[in-house]
Amino acid sequence: MEREHAVAFTLNGERVACRPAARTHLGDLLRAEFGLTGVHLGCEHGVCGACTILVDGRATRSCLMLAVQANGTVVETIEGLTERGAVADLQDAFHVRNALQCGYCTPGMLVTAAELLAEEAAPGREAIRAAIGGNYCRCTGYHAIVDAIAAVAEGRAAREGGGA
Amino acid sequence: MSGGLTFLDRPNSYIGRSVPRPNARRLLEGRGTFVDDVAVPRLAHVAFLRSPVAHARIAALHTAAASAMPGVLAVVDGPALARVCAPWVGVLGHFKGLRSAPQHALAVDRVTWVGEPFCAVVARSRPEAEDALAAIRADLEPLPAVVDMETALDPGTPPIHPELGDNLAFERRLEVGDVEGAFRDAALVVEETFGFGRHTGVCLEPRAILADWNAADGLLTVHHSFQAPHMMQDILAKHLALPEGAVRVICRDVGGSFGIKVHIYPDEMATCALALMLRRPVKFVADRLESFTSDIHARDHRVTARMAFSAEGDILALDMDDLTGIGPYSVYPRTSAVEANQVVNLTGGPYRHGAYRARARVVLQNKAPTCQYRAVGHPIATMVAEGLLDLGAARLGLDPAAIRLRNVIPDDAYPCAGVSGIRLEKLSHQAALAKLLAMMDYDALRAEQAALRREGVHRGIGLSVFIEITNPSAAFYGVGGARISAQDGCTIRLDPQGGVVAAISVTEQGQGTEAVIAQVVATATGVPLGMVRVVSGDTQATPYGGGTWASRGAGIGGEAAWQAGKALRANVTAVAAAILQARAETLDIREGAIVDAATGVERMSLAELGRIAYFRPDTLPAGVQPEFVVTRHYVPKDYPFAFTNGVQASSVEVDVETGFVRLLGHWCVEDCGTVLNPLLVDEQIRGGIVQGLGGALFEHCLYDSEGQLLNGSMADYLVPMAGEMPDIAVAHVVSATASSEIGAKGAGEAGTAGAPAAVVNAINDALRPLGARVSRQPVTPETILEALGAI
Numbered sequence: 001m002e003r004e005h006a007v008a009f010t011l012n013g014e015r016v017a018c019r020p021a022a023r024t025h026l027g028d029l030l031r032a033e034f035g036l037t038g039v040h041l042g043c044e045h046g047v048c049g050a051c052t053i054l055v056d057g058r059a060t061r062s063c064l065m066l067a068v069q070a071n072g073t074v075v076e077t078i079e080g081l082t083e084r085g086a087v088a089d090l091q092d093a094f095h096v097r098n099a100l101q102c103g104y105c106t107p108g109m110l111v112t113a114a115e116l117l118a119e120e121a122a123p124g125r126e127a128i129r130a131a132i133g134g135n136y137c138r139c140t141g142y143h144a145i146v147d148a149i150a151a152v153a154e155g156r157a158a159r160e161g162g163g164a
Numbered sequence: 165m166s167g168g169l170t171f172l173d174r175p176n177s178y179i180g181r182s183v184p185r186p187n188a189r190r191l192l193e194g195r196g197t198f199v200d201d202v203a204v205p206r207l208a209h210v211a212f213l214r215s216p217v218a219h220a221r222i223a224a225l226h227t228a229a230a231s232a233m234p235g236v237l238a239v240v241d242g243p244a245l246a247r248v249c250a251p252w253v254g255v256l257g258h259f260k261g262l263r264s265a266p267q268h269a270l271a272v273d274r275v276t277w278v279g280e281p282f283c284a285v286v287a288r289s290r291p292e293a294e295d296a297l298a299a300i301r302a303d304l305e306p307l308p309a310v311v312d313m314e315t316a317l318d319p320g321t322p323p324i325h326p327e328l329g330d331n332l333a334f335e336r337r338l339e340v341g342d343v344e345g346a347f348r349d350a351a352l353v354v355e356e357t358f359g360f361g362r363h364t365g366v367c368l369e370p371r372a373i374l375a376d377w378n379a380a381d382g383l384l385t386v387h388h389s390f391q392a393p394h395m396m397q398d399i400l401a402k403h404l405a406l407p408e409g410a411v412r413v414i415c416r417d418v419g420g421s422f423g424i425k426v427h428i429y430p431d432e433m434a435t436c437a438l439a440l441m442l443r444r445p446v447k448f449v450a451d452r453l454e455s456f457t458s459d460i461h462a463r464d465h466r467v468t469a470r471m472a473f474s475a476e477g478d479i480l481a482l483d484m485d486d487l488t489g490i491g492p493y494s495v496y497p498r499t500s501a502v503e504a505n506q507v508v509n510l511t512g513g514p515y516r517h518g519a520y521r522a523r524a525r526v527v528l529q530n531k532a533p534t535c536q537y538r539a540v541g542h543p544i545a546t547m548v549a550e551g552l553l554d555l556g557a558a559r560l561g562l563d564p565a566a567i568r569l570r571n572v573i574p575d576d577a578y579p580c581a582g583v584s585g586i587r588l589e590k591l592s593h594q595a596a597l598a599k600l601l602a603m604m605d606y607d608a609l610r611a612e613q614a615a616l617r618r619e620g621v622h623r624g625i626g627l628s629v630f631i632e633i634t635n636p637s638a639a640f641y642g643v644g645g646a647r648i649s650a651q652d653g654c655t656i657r658l659d660p661q662g663g664v665v666a667a668i669s670v671t672e673q674g675q676g677t678e679a680v681i682a683q684v685v686a687t688a689t690g691v692p693l694g695m696v697r698v699v700s701g702d703t704q705a706t707p708y709g710g711g712t713w714a715s716r717g718a719g720i721g722g723e724a725a726w727q728a729g730k731a732l733r734a735n736v737t738a739v740a741a742a743i744l745q746a747r748a749e750t751l752d753i754r755e756g757a758i759v760d761a762a763t764g765v766e767r768m769s770l771a772e773l774g775r776i777a778y779f780r781p782d783t784l785p786a787g788v789q790p791e792f793v794v795t796r797h798y799v800p801k802d803y804p805f806a807f808t809n810g811v812q813a814s815s816v817e818v819d820v821e822t823g824f825v826r827l828l829g830h831w832c833v834e835d836c837g838t839v840l841n842p843l844l845v846d847e848q849i850r851g852g853i854v855q856g857l858g859g860a861l862f863e864h865c866l867y868d869s870e871g872q873l874l875n876g877s878m879a880d881y882l883v884p885m886a887g888e889m890p891d892i893a894v895a896h897v898v899s900a901t902a903s904s905e906i907g908a909k910g911a912g913e914a915g916t917a918g919a920p921a922a923v924v925n926a927i928n929d930a931l932r933p934l935g936a937r938v939s940r941q942p943v944t945p946e947t948i949l950e951a952l953g954a955i
Contacts, residue, residue: 021291023291031200035203036194037194037196037197037198037200037201038193038194038195039194040194040198040368040419041200042368042370042452042878043452043877043878044452045452045877045878045879047877047879048878050368077194078193078194079193079194082193082194091189091192094192095184095185095188095189095192096184097843098185098188098676098844098847099847100191100192100674101420101673101675101847101848101851102191102367102368102369102417102418102419102420102674103190103191103196103417103674104198104368104369104420105368106191106192107194110192128886129886129887129889130886132886133885133887134885135885135886136366136368136878136883136885137368137886138365138366138367138422138851138855138883139420139674139675139848139851140847140850140851140854141847141849141850141851141852141889141892141915142850142885142886142889143847143850143889143891143892144847144850145886146886146891
């Protein structure tokens with residue numbers, strides 16, 4: 001029988017504990033154990049970016065991290081980010097700009113975009129393209145995604161400027 | 165149209181507006197339902213043993229150890245599965261002479277490509293199923309592999325299916341006009357051999373299917389990441405020997421399809437058969453390696469072609485020979501001859517030359533099967549004509565834009581026939597070209613190119629004029645005997661609160677089908693868009709129809725929705741007229757209310773009408789029976805296909821030291837008839853362009869001489885990512901089809917149809933002063949350095 005390990009971490013604001021098998025990757029655990037089906041597995045080789053989540057605030061490929069490595073971390077998925085409104089303006093902009101089609105890349109794309117905008121308030125189109133350069137989208141031409149992220153950056157800058 | 169209004173004039177028209185997709189919100193919040201998200205009790209998981217070699221006889225399978233592994237429920241080989249699932253042959257009656265061999269869900273005697281499944285393990289979990297796969301010992305006796313399509317027809321090459329005698333699956337020849345005379349009398353003849361590498365769809369959500377056989381209910385429920393649920397229902401019923409009504413196919417969210425998810429796959433048929441055998445739900449989700457080895461591939465053509473010109477630059481004739489390798493079987497039920505057939509139909513189609521000769525040969529080989537992938541045949545046909553046209557223009561000293569404007573079928577010539585015999589209702593090449601040249605500021609780009617050339621910067625501009633097949637009638641598949649619906653239907657129900665539910669048989673894979681159907685329904689019924697709910701992708705819940713492929717969702721599904729909406733509006737208005745003691749023609753429905761048509765003054769809300777009709781029908785005038793559910797169907801009848809057209813341009817910079825190509829800009833003007841939603845169609849075209857650029861520059865399924873796939877991961881198979889892609893400008897010319905009232909044609913293939921030729925022509929434009937040119941896709945840095953003689 002496979003060895004299992006006790007793991008405890010904070011998941012979308014809740015403290016959770018479970019006993020995944022040693023070989024289970026974090027993406028599989030989040031989907032199977034916690035029903036977080038917004039974590040989309042596209043390649044399971046760390047290439048496509050669909051399964052990107054936040055681990056301790058950093059965009060992370062959940063398919064490249066073993067579940068046991070989550071022990072003691074703070075994990076956030078699209079479900080949690082949505083609930084606390086952390087990506088609400090990005091979601092609105094993606095919607096208005098039609099920056100998604102099938103929606104399979106979208107949770108990972110939003111997490112990556114959120115990390116970019118947290119680090120760089122006013123990225124240009126080239127910088128946005130570079131930042132999402134590890135997130136594969138087969139449906140859009142990326143153009144609308146770049147538009148949406150740029151619009152959010154402008155919107156946040158305007159809000160902060162207006163509030164100062 | 166009623167009341168003398170067109171849909172654009174209707175007071176609450178949503179058609180032509182950039183409305184965000186009502187159903188996109190769930191995807192933005194990670195709350196979609198893809199197949200792998202569906203939870204059912206007692207679910208079992210299947211993993212497949214796949215051939216590690218291109219061709220071998222299955223001498224023996226030793227499965228006892230696997231059967232004893234933890235969690236294993238069943239180990240099933242080809243002969244056992246064949247007792248439940250009948251084999252198929254991928255041929256169509258209207259492709260005269262097309263041949264293939266019976267194909268089983270799990271290979272029975274032989275494996276014929278790397279990745280073909282030949283044994284299945286069902287277990288309580290996917291990891292346990294995969295563990296057990298590793299415990300199966302397969303004795304495979306190698307057979308000669310047919311790998312290179314160029315030698316597949318050689319007398320010394322063994323036939324993959326001995327009963328066929330050779331490896332020729334299909335051949336088509338076409339000759340129109342005096343081809344020999346045109347070439348003899350031409351002022352200039354140019355010739356080129358074009359290569360089109362194998363690539364594949366790389367849907368981000370891999371193929372997935374969950375089959376649940378409830379013996380007590382006599383119902384096989386299949387959750388499927390698929391484009392054509394009714395086609396799947398029909399085929400499952402036939403091959404599993406079930407009545408049609410015992411099969412329900414549900415396609416909820418589908419994570420990309422592009423033609424990949426419209427074919428019959430052995431592993432998916434096997435999954436359904438296993439559910440029957442085990443009397444419990446079984447799920448299969450392809451992993452990424454399985455996707456690369458078992459999703460259909462596409463392209464893999466070699467075309468040798470020549471074009472004859474007059475001294476003034478008129479195209480006189482086109483002669484081409486296409487060879488394509490399709491793998492060991494023609495794919496069921498659409499067949500693998502369609503791409504070559506479309507290359508013959510489409511090549512040179514935008515132009516007005518009168519002489520054309522084409523030959524297409526479709527050969528079998530021991531590689532993954534190829535079949536219809538986005539823009540089937542279009543990028544090949546477009547590249548051949550556009551590449552030859554640029555060669556001719558350069559030799560004649562003509563500008564590439566000028567030679568196209570000179571040769572396109574003029575906008576006032578329609579309706580007419582293209583040289584291959586295709587019937588063209590209304591195209592707009594001249595208007596599209598003029599719009600494109602203005603949009604990109606062609607003359608300024610040319611001036612900049614010349615100035616930079618003097619500084620040693622090698623930029624190029626490429627143009628690509630194309631036609632696109634959309635809105636297919638029964639001429640596509642039905643006439644050949646395939647049970648693939650050409651017609652689609654929409655059922656709309658008015659609910660008591662005044663909202664409507666529209667069930668539509670075309671399907672959603674993210675392109676926005678449900679959004680445009682909602683827009684059409686809202687416009688036709690007069691119900692606000694926010695009170696329209698669209699249901700799709702369920703054989704038990706929608707009218708019968710074809711699903712979404714070949715750019716048919718908006719044009720065919722949209723017209724069915726329009727007709728259903730109009731009929732419901734008439735029924736509702738008639739009941740309102742009876743209640744209000746008015747004449748029906750003086751009433752209309754706008755923004756959810758019955759209004760006086762002349763003044764717009766509200767007479768009664770739809771909610772009040774619904775209350776009366778559903779809860780107090782006793783108060784209705786005698787003889788009034790509300791019929792608030794209406795179904796209408798539509799199929800194009802005037803033309804076999806609604807051809808569309810467009811033109812693209814690419815601007816590139818080639819680094820002649822490294823061979824790298826930088827994409828500086830891309831422009832597209834296309835004509836899909838009535839634009840239902842500019843926001844959606846523009847990004848769909850951009851996505852198509854990016855797929856076309858991927859095939860032209862990056863994507864390639866690489867096989868070695870033994871037929872072994874060399875790049876089966878996304879790290880090794882390159883796809884276009886945001887960092888390499890340019891901003892893409894899109895604009896439209898509108899030539900509505902008169903075959904339907906809404907006038908919409910398709911747009912899904914346009915981007916992919918034209919992008920490869922535009923970018924390859926741009927690269928060659930950059931290389932021309934250096935005496936180099938490329939003609940083999942993907943055009944990699946290595947290809948360019950070879951062309952430059954640098955390596």
